[in-house]
Amino acid sequence: MTMNIRPLADRVLIQPAQAEEVTVGGIIIPDSAKEKPLKGLVVAAGKGTKDEEMLLKEGDTVLYGKYAGTEIELEGEKYLIMRQSDVLAIIG
Numbered sequence: 001m002t003m004n005i006r007p008l009a010d011r012v013l014i015q016p017a018q019a020e021e022v023t024v025g026g027i028i029i030p031d032s033a034k035e036k037p038l039k040g041l042v043v044a045a046g047k048g049t050k051d052e053e054m055l056l057k058e059g060d061t062v063l064y065g066k067y068a069g070t071e072i073e074l075e076g077e078k079y080l081i082m083r084q085s086d087v088l089a090i091i092g
Contacts, residue, residue: 005074007046010084012056014040014064015077039063039091040080048084056084061091 007013017039041061048054056062069082 005044007044007081009046009049010052010054011046011081012042012062012084012087013044014062014069014080014082015043016040016080038066043079045084052084054084056087056090062087063089063091 005013039061042056042058045054045056045058064080064082064087068086069080072079072081
C-alpha cells in the first residue's frame with residue numbers, strides 16, 4: 001500500500017484494529033456502543049527528533065492509550081496520528 005501521508009518528527013500513523021462484534025443474549029451491540037480498540041498497526045512513522053530517537057517502525061503492532069491521537073480519514077479508512085510517547089507498548 002502506498003501511503004500519501006508522512007508523519008513528521010516523533011509522530012506515527014496507526015491503523016486501529018477492528019472493533020470486535022459483540023452480542024449479548026442475541027442482541028447485537030451497535031457500533032456507537034462498542035469500545036474503541038486500543039491496539040493498532042503502525043503504517044508510517046516519522047524520523048524522530050534530535051532529542052528522541054524513533055523506536056517505532058512500519059509494521060509494528062502497538063498498544064496506545066484510550067484517548068491518544070487524532071483521528072483522521074484517508075481514502076475511506078480511519079487512522080490515528082499520535083506522538084511516539086502516546087504509544088504504550090509494542091506487541092510481539
